[in-house]
Amino acid sequence: xxxxxxxxxxxxxxxxxxxxxxxxxxxxxxxxxxxxxxxxxxxxxxxxxxxxxxxxxxxxxxxxxxxxxxxxxxxxxxxxxxxxxxxxxxxxxxxxxxxxxxxxxxxxxxxxxxxxxxxxxxxxxxxxxxxxxxxxxxxxxxxxxxxxxxxxxxxxxxxxxxxxxxxxxxxxxxxxxxxxxxxxxxxxxxxxxxxxxxxxxxxxxxxxxxxxxxxxxxxxxxxxxxxxxxxxxxxxxxxxxxxxxxxxxxxxxxxxxxxxxxxxxxxxxxxxxxxxxxxxxxxxxxxxxxxx
Numbered sequence: 001x002x003x004x005x006x007x008x009x010x011x012x013x014x015x016x017x018x019x020x021x022x023x024x025x026x027x028x029x030x031x032x033x034x035x036x037x038x039x040x041x042x043x044x045x046x047x048x049x050x051x052x053x054x055x056x057x058x059x060x061x062x063x064x065x066x067x068x069x070x071x072x073x074x075x076x077x078x079x080x081x082x083x084x085x086x087x088x089x090x091x092x093x094x095x096x097x098x099x100x101x102x103x104x105x106x107x108x109x110x111x112x113x114x115x116x117x118x119x120x121x122x123x124x125x126x127x128x129x130x131x132x133x134x135x136x137x138x139x140x141x142x143x144x145x146x147x148x149x150x151x152x153x154x155x156x157x158x159x160x161x162x163x164x165x166x167x168x169x170x171x172x173x174x175x176x177x178x179x180x181x182x183x184x185x186x187x188x189x190x191x192x193x194x195x196x197x198x199x200x201x202x203x204x205x206x207x208x209x210x211x212x213x214x215x216x217x218x219x220x221x222x223x224x225x226x227x228x229x230x231x232x233x234x235x236x237x238x239x240x241x242x243x244x245x246x247x248x249x250x251x252x253x254x255x256x257x258x259x260x261x262x263x264x265x266x267x268x269x270x271x272x273x274x275x276x277x278x279x280x281x282x283x284x285x286x287x288x289x290x291x292x
Contacts, residue, residue, distance in 0.1 A: 041060055068075040069191055071163070072242050081096035082240055089212040095241065096120070097202055099216050099226040105203045111173075111191035112142035114200070115165070116149060126152050147184040172205065215292075217241040219281045221262040240291030249277075 030227075072078045096118050108114050116136075118120055126136050126149060134140045135148040156162045161228050163181075169175050173191045177183045194200070208216065218224070218241035230239045247259045267279035284292075 056249070075264055089210050091213045092211050093215045095214045095216050097206075097214070097216065098267055099218075099230065099239060100242070101215075102202050102214075103226050103230045103233065105201045105233070107199050107201050108191075108195050110142050110146075110195065111148045111188060114191075114195070114205075115168075116142075117144055121161060122165075123155060124148060125159065129168065143188060147181065150179050150184035150187065151181040154178075169219075172200075172208070201234060203233075212237050214239045216240075217242055217244050217289075219247055219259075219262075219289075220245050220280060221248075221259070221266050224286055224290050231291075238291065241287055243287045245280065248280065 025236055033057055069081075072081055098118060101211060123136050127133075128236050129152040131152060132138070132150050135145050140148075146165065165179055169177070169179065169187070169191075173194045175187060175190050175194075177190070179187065198204075198291055200222075214237060217240065222241065224241060227239060228240060246255065247256075248263060250256065253259070260270055260276075262274075263283070268275065268283045270279055272278050
């Protein structure tokens with residue numbers, strides 16, 4: 001990434017050709033600078049990343065991303081994390097990655113596939129911001145969806161998604177640009193270059209995160225055959241379905257009869273509550289057989 005993105009890393013500090021308008025040219029307040037880090041990659045000694053002048057002068061204002069403990073508000077929290085939790089493997093009991101994607105392990109084509117392909121939390125934030133559905137789950141290009149998300153996130157200071165996304169950008173793509181509409185194009189190119197150069201796939205991201213066990217979110221009528229196929233791949237982690245009965249429990253749902261029909265296809269004819277209970281027990285047995 002260093003060589004591919006070097007054009008993004010060595011811009012002059014006079015404000016020209018930068019991927020944003022710096023506050024010292026009148027567009028950003030000093031407060032906002034603590035949220036900005038232009039780049040923090042491992043460069044050779046004779047190379048330097050672009051930083052706002054206040055950071056170069058060594059003033060006290062710092063980027064919250066430079067502090068690995070920024071989410072730990074007490075000494076007790078720091079001790080519990082660093083002395084106990086930090087080195088432990090992760091058990092992801094509520095994962096939205098598609099089991100099919102984990103099995104196929106295809107390289108992602110762009111950052112939108114990684115971030116927005118199935119993340120309903122990000123979708124909800126965009127809807128709350130008033131983003132048209134075509135830019136969320138519709139027919140808009142992946143590029144335009146990503147730009148729309150960056151614009152939305154720049155208004156979400158304090159929302160966990162803001163920290164979540166900035167940490168992911170740093171941890172998995174080695175990029176510390178502030179996520180906003182101004183930087184969206186640079187981040188888009190940076191991350192896509194990184195994905196291509198490093199052949200980023202679901203398996204690599206999961207193992208990089210030291211995840212040992214994954215439970216995907218599955219409806220009771222989902223096809224479970226993929227889990228046997230994943231088990232044969234020899235990954236360093238296990239994948240099992242979580243038994244999620246939301247759609248069957250929501251009797252007021254507009255498509256409830258359709259959901260019952262899907263459950264019948266996997267089990268038996270359902271005419272009453274007793275039949276439903278037997279069908280659900282049958283499906284739970286099927287989930288247990290593949291690791292639930």
